Amino acid sequence: MSMSAGRLDATAVRAAYRRWAGIYDASFGAVSLAARRRAVARVNAGAGVRVLEVGVGTGLALPMYEPTKRVTGIDLSPEMLARAEARVARLGLTHVEALLERDAEATGLAEGSFDSAVAMFVASVVPHPKRLMAEMRRVVRRGGQIVVINHFSAEGGVRLAVERGLAPFGRALGWHPDFPFEELLNSQERAAARFTPVPPAGLFTLVELQN
Ligand SMILES: C[S@@+](CC[C@H](N)C(=O)[O-])C[C@H]1O[C@@H](n2cnc3c(N)ncnc32)[C@H](O)[C@@H]1O
Incomplete structure (x- = not known):
């Protein structure tokens, strides 16, 4: 499967994930399971029940939410969404x-209509990560919760071996290979956010922000 590295526009996302849909769960989906569990645990611990999962994909995280939550999932890829629907x-x-x-950068959803928004392994795929963040903040009520989990560029270099191991997945999934925090968060958000390294080997980072 050959796909180019770098950010994908809507057409490219649909084409890429049309190809990935059938093998996603057994490949990258499996490698990133523990990280996904961590992110959903934070959402489950959050106040309120209205949850938006941005870039829901095949819905791997959907069974992890507390049954008391009311979850809406959005994605650009009909093939990924079809798998999520089948799982549900x-x-x-x-x-x-x-x-x-829906497009994560312009969802068309009502302002302040969610208590939490979570984006797992989506931030470095969308063309404009700051627009993604702005849209998540728009649809979440004031005081609500924003959760992002992603691979960000190593700031030290200790994660190099693991990063090399997973690099082919990242490229094929359309991840921007070099994704510093600054591309997603402005300086105020960066100062306010909580960052937690998560498995495998802290390769991924959980970012939490109060809206
Ligand atoms: C690496 S997958 C992650 C899927 C899921 N969040 C997970 O944890 O398994 C990235 C997903 O983001 C979706 N996606 C990419 N760009 C998007 C956009 N602009 N709007 C909505 N979904 C998008 C893709 O279709 C794909 O399902």
């Missing part, structure tokens, strides 16, 4: 309220 039906996930084909 197969597992009878009644806490999933809607799965919608």
Whole structure:
């Protein structure tokens, strides 16, 4: 499977994930399972029940939410969404309220309509990460929760071996290979956010921000 590195526009995302949909869960989906669990645990611990999962993909995280949450998932790829829908039906996930084909940078969803928004392994795929962050902040109520998990560029270099191991996944998934925090967060957000390294080997970082 050959796909170019770098950010993907909507057409390229749909084309890339049309190819990935069938093998995603058994490849990158499996490698990133522990990290996904950490992110959802933070959402489950958050106040309020209305959750937006941005770039929900095949819905790997959907069974991890507390049944009391009301989850809406959005994604650009119909093939990824179809798998998420099948998972919801197969597992009878009644806490999933809607799965919608929307662009994470311009969702069309109402302002302040969620208590939490979470984006897992999406931030470095979208063309304009700051627009993604602005849109997540727009749809989450004031005081609500923003959770992002992603691979960010190593600032020290200790993660190099693991990064090399996972690099082919990243490139194929359309990740921007060099993704510093500054591309997602402005200086105020960076100062206010909580950063937690997560497995494998701290390769991924959990970013939490109060809106
Ligand atoms: C690496 S996958 C992550 C999927 C899921 N969050 C997970 O943890 O398995 C990236 C997902 O983001 C979606 N995506 C990429 N750009 C998007 C955009 N601009 N708007 C909505 N979804 C997007 C892709 O279609 C894909 O399903």
